[in-house]
Amino acid sequence: MIRAIAVSTVLAYAGPAAAQFYTGNKLHELCQSKDRIALGYAVAVTDWVMTEMRQKACVPSTVTTGQMHDLICGYVAKHPEQRHFPAHFLGAQSLIDAFPCNK
DSSP: OHHHHHHHHHHHHHGGGTTSOOBHHHHHHHHHTTOHHHHHHHHHHHHHHHHHOTTTBOOOTTOOHHHHHHHHHHHHHHOGGGTTSBHHHHHHHHHHHHSBSOO
16 A cells, blocks of 8 residues: 555656656655655655566565665765666665675
């Protein structure tokens, strides 16, 4: 249920620019402003990673939404040289780095 709400929140705020995806710059801006959209985005990206990239990122089921948010926002903050990349790519990379399947 939380994931469904998060995805709808992200899509609802996409507005007329829905064809354009967020970059890391926009996600960083949202994270810095403490906007709840960043939390929804983090949950949606985590859900996508757990579904589509489960061989690369083994996210434990006990990870909280707050941890997802902190990991993704922290990664974007620490890698300004990558902020021009799509936000979902950076979110996925942060989860792969934090929870690699091949330990």
